[in-house]
Every structure is written in C-alpha cells, then in structure tokens.
Amino acid sequence: MSMRDGCDKILLLQAEFDGELDAAQSLALTQHREGCAVCRDAWQRLQATRQVLREKASYHTASATLMARIDAALPALATAPMSVPRQASGRAVQRWSLRRWWQPVAGFGFGTVAAAVLTLILLTPVQTVDLADLVVASHVRSMQAGHLLDVASNDQHNVKPWFDGRVDFAPPVKNLADRGFPLIGGRLDYLQDRNVAALVYRAGQHVINVLIWPSAETAALPPEPIERGGYNIVRWQDGGMNIWAVSDLNATELKDFVATWKAHD
Amino acid sequence: MAGESRPTEMEAARFKAEVLVHLDAATNLARWLLRNPVEAEDVVQEAVLRAYAYFSTFRGVNARAWLLQIVRNTAYAAMKRTKGIHMVNLQDDQGDRDDHARGVDLVDSAGDPEMLLMQHEAARQIDDLLAQLPVELRECIVLRELQELSYREIAEITGVPIGTVMSRLWRGRRLLSETALAKEAVR
Numbered sequence: 001m002s003m004r005d006g007c008d009k010i011l012l013l014q015a016e017f018d019g020e021l022d023a024a025q026s027l028a029l030t031q032h033r034e035g036c037a038v039c040r041d042a043w044q045r046l047q048a049t050r051q052v053l054r055e056k057a058s059y060h061t062a063s064a065t066l067m068a069r070i071d072a073a074l075p076a077l078a079t080a081p082m083s084v085p086r087q088a089s090g091r092a093v094q095r096w097s098l099r100r101w102w103q104p105v106a107g108f109g110f111g112t113v114a115a116a117v118l119t120l121i122l123l124t125p126v127q128t129v130d131l132a133d134l135v136v137a138s139h140v141r142s143m144q145a146g147h148l149l150d151v152a153s154n155d156q157h158n159v160k161p162w163f164d165g166r167v168d169f170a171p172p173v174k175n176l177a178d179r180g181f182p183l184i185g186g187r188l189d190y191l192q193d194r195n196v197a198a199l200v201y202r203a204g205q206h207v208i209n210v211l212i213w214p215s216a217e218t219a220a221l222p223p224e225p226i227e228r229g230g231y232n233i234v235r236w237q238d239g240g241m242n243i244w245a246v247s248d249l250n251a252t253e254l255k256d257f258v259a260t261w262k263a264h265d
Numbered sequence: 266m267a268g269e270s271r272p273t274e275m276e277a278a279r280f281k282a283e284v285l286v287h288l289d290a291a292t293n294l295a296r297w298l299l300r301n302p303v304e305a306e307d308v309v310q311e312a313v314l315r316a317y318a319y320f321s322t323f324r325g326v327n328a329r330a331w332l333l334q335i336v337r338n339t340a341y342a343a344m345k346r347t348k349g350i351h352m353v354n355l356q357d358d359q360g361d362r363d364d365h366a367r368g369v370d371l372v373d374s375a376g377d378p379e380m381l382l383m384q385h386e387a388a389r390q391i392d393d394l395l396a397q398l399p400v401e402l403r404e405c406i407v408l409r410e411l412q413e414l415s416y417r418e419i420a421e422i423t424g425v426p427i428g429t430v431m432s433r434l435w436r437g438r439r440l441l442s443e444t445a446l447a448k449e450a451v452r
Contacts, residue, residue, distance in 0.1 A: 011431045014438075018409065020416050045442050052445075053410040056391045060296035061289040066306045070288075070313055076277050077285070077317065205413070 007038040017046045019250035026252065047256075051180035054204035131244075132228045134191050138198070139209045139231060139246040142187065148200060148207070149185035159186045163197050171197035171212040172239065179260045181208065201257070208247040208257055215242045223258050225251055234258045280320050283328040285313070290329060290412055291336045297407040298340040300396050304347070305340075312339040330418045337404065337422055344400075394444050402437035409434055 007013070009032055015021050016029045033039045071077070142148050151162040160173040166188050175183040180203065187198040189211060196213040221237040232254045235244045245261070247254050291312060295305040312335045316323075325331055395403060401423075408419045419434075420427045 011435060014431060014435055015416070018416065018434075046438060049438050049442050050410055052391050053395070053406070053441075057395055057411060058296075058392050059289075059411055060293045060302075060305070062292040062309070063306070066292065066309060067288070069306070069310050070285075073310065073314060074317060076274070077281060 007036055007042075009036070009039060010042060013039045013042055014046065016252060017043065019252045021252075047180055050204070131192065132226050132233055135211060135233055135235075135244050135246050136228045136231045138189050138191060138211065139207075142189075142198065142200070142209055143207065148187065150187045152185040154183050154185075156183060159183065159199070162186060163188075167195050167197050167213075169197075169214045169241070171199065172241065173199060174261060174264050176201065176257075176260055176264055179264065181257055181260060203247070203249055203253060203257060206247055206249045206253075208245055208249065208254070210261070211244045211246070212241050215240055223255070223262070225255065227251065236262075238262070276321055280317055284316055284320065284332050287329040287332050288313070291332055293411060294333055294336050294404070294407060295340050297395070297411075298337065298400060298404060299343065304343060308340045308343050309336060311343075312336040315339065327418065327421075330414070330421050333408070333412075334422045334424075391441075391445075394441055397444070398437055398440055402433050402440065405430055405433040406437040406441070 009029065012021070012025070012029055013033065016026055016033075021029060033043065151159055153159050153162075154175065154177060156173040156175045160170070163171055163173075163186065173183070173186070177183065181201045184200050184202050184207075187200060189196050189198040191211065191213070194213060196211050199210040199212065201208040201210065215237050217237070218240050219237065220239075223234045223236040226233040226235065231246055231248055232251045233244060233246045234254055234257075235242070236258070237243065245254060245258055247257075249257070288309070291309050292305065295308045295312075296302060299305045299308060312332070316332055316335050319335075323331060395406065398406065404423060405419055408414045408422060414422070416427050416430050419430045423430065425433075
C-alpha cells in the first residue's frame, strides 16, 4: 500500500517529533495533525521506533582496554591535570587512568547545574521564586545519586499503596510502559510546606518527575507549558489534583508525555 | 611527531575536559558504523590521536560534534581501506529530492504497528535491524536516537545539508519500522 498516499507535511511532522520546530510551526503542525490520519499514524510509528531503539538497541561505551590504549598513546594526556596546568615536579607522576578523570568531569558538570539552580533560587528576589523554581529544584535534587526513588517498582499496584499513610491523598498512578514511558517508581517530596507525591518515569535516557498534590479547586485546568532554567515543565489540574511534570526532555516530548498520561486510565 | 607543535599541558587538560569526555559517544558511533568491536576501537583511537593533534586549531564550541565528525571520517576511511564493510549506494541525492517533492510515508499497516514493534522482545533483534540499515541511514539514526543530537549537529558531523539529514532519518525510521513489521509477519 501507500508509498504513494503519504502526506507532504511528513518531514515537518518528523521535525516536530524531534523537537526541531519553533512554537509557531509547532502549533500549526499540531493543528494539522489533528485532522490528518496519515500524520497521526506516522507519529505513532515514530514513537514506537524511538522507544524500541532507546530501550533496546545497544549503546557501546568505551572499554577499559580502549582507554588504556589511549592512555598509552598519549602519555601527556594521561598525566595532564584536569584543569590546572601546573603539576608538582620532581615527584613521580601518577598516571591517571581515563576512568579517573572521566568521573570527576561528569560530577563537575552536574554539580554546576545543581549549583546554578540553587543560585537561581537563592538569588532571585523572594517574590519571584515561584512554584516552577521549586519544581525544577525538586527535579534537580532527585537526579542526585540516591535521591530519585523511595520505592522502586514498575508496577503501579506497588507504587500506589506505598503512598498510603505517607501522603493524605491518593495520587493517580499510571504505568505508561506500553506507551514508551515506563514507570520506575515513586518518592515522597516536599513543596511549599506540604508533602507531595512524586512519580518517576523514564523516557529514553531521560527522567520525568510527576509531582502531585491536592488542589484547592476541583475545576480541571488544561496543561500549561513552562520553561525554567533549561528544564521543561507542564502543569495542569485534574480530578482535584495539581499535577506538574518536569524533565530535561524537550518541550515537544514532554508535551507528548503529558498527553499520553492524560489519555491513559 | 618531533618538530610539530604539541599541545601544551594546559591544552592537554582542556582536551580531556572538552573532548575526551565524549569517548563513549565516539565509541558508540564507531561501533555502529563499523559493526565490529576491534575495528571500532582502532578507529576511535586513531580519531582521538588526530583530534589531539589538531586540537590547538579547534575554534568551535561543540567539541562533541567535532570529535564525532573526526570519528566518522576516520571510520569511513577505514571502511574504504579494508573493504570489509559493505558500502551501500542508495543514490541518496535522488532519494532525498524525491522525499522533498512528494512527501514520503511509513504509514501503511496491517495490524497495529506500535504493538508489533513493542512485542519485539530481544534487544538483539533491534540491533540486527539497525546494523542492516544502509550506513548513511544508520549513522543518522544512531546520532539522533542514541546520541540525541540535533539536526544541525548531525548535518555537521555527516557533512550533508539538514534537508538530507531529515530525509535520511525518515527513510531509516521507515525501514526499521517496516522491517520489524515484515519480520513479525513471517512468524
């Protein structure tokens, strides 16, 4: 069938899928997609293909042997310090294995991000530190080693009861594994003087935190995207709950996650 | 190397922090291009040595894309040299033009493609499918889906216009999706 009955917007659709469109283009494309069966179908396939690739295709990392070979080929590199040009002379220079400089760099990068967020929060005048900042801070904190999960489970029937007695409400827990967003667990978090439930999902190599707490109003509010400090947030209200999804996913992918979440029962 | 201006100690430190941190990405790309772990390691090592030699002239901001570009060029040179790797000539220019002209598809389906893809249990299977893609499509898929690079970065690394990247990505994804379906169908 159908190499012939494609849609001429298909590469645009793919660009939207890859987070390459600006807001105006993205909006136009979303409207088109609603009316175009070809594009809706293609979007599903793009998602399915991405999910399989990111979850199952092999990612080959550098072996210890390779790192040792590079060390051996570039002794200047093996002994060079991380950032300071001076090295104590006269002392036997200890060879750095590649693995050893590798990790501090990763840690440094992360520490920088965390510090930046913290600075943003501490230095911003009090009245402008809003919930979005706190939500991002919660996300950043969760990404530090050992902070992500209090309960690790991909089964919503384990995660949901875990919150009983820990929060005074019943958060909606959904496993979206078959839609490309596996639930990996939950966590108790604390925002603006109250306990909130944090559900943790994976999207490829990214983590999505969904923070949930009861709302004062019962009216549903549609999803609203927010960008803060390089992170994307989508917040909405539903079933008497405030729900905030936060991630370093791009805006399109996060929007897609939220749509999937909302559509799932 | 005697007589060449070697990177200073300061540059060596910068090279580690800016370039060598992307060694995993380099390895992954080389492995997927060459489909052979031994050759891939040789290529990565050669590429890193080259990058190191040229580092003092690197003025860009995106060291990862720069390293991956060198890895890719080294890998292609190795493939030509050994001829051990089957190079597929897809007449990409023609294909790319066609895609732009009339739009392409991947949307015929009998059954629910999503479910079928999902039911593909073994990682080995998707590895096999990806490994069988023509190299020009495979590299785009690896850079986009496994390295999560932008179109611009992929265009820079592979040395083709962004439009070509888009069209190759599309064809790669379509082929993966269709091959997965076909495999499922013959069971």
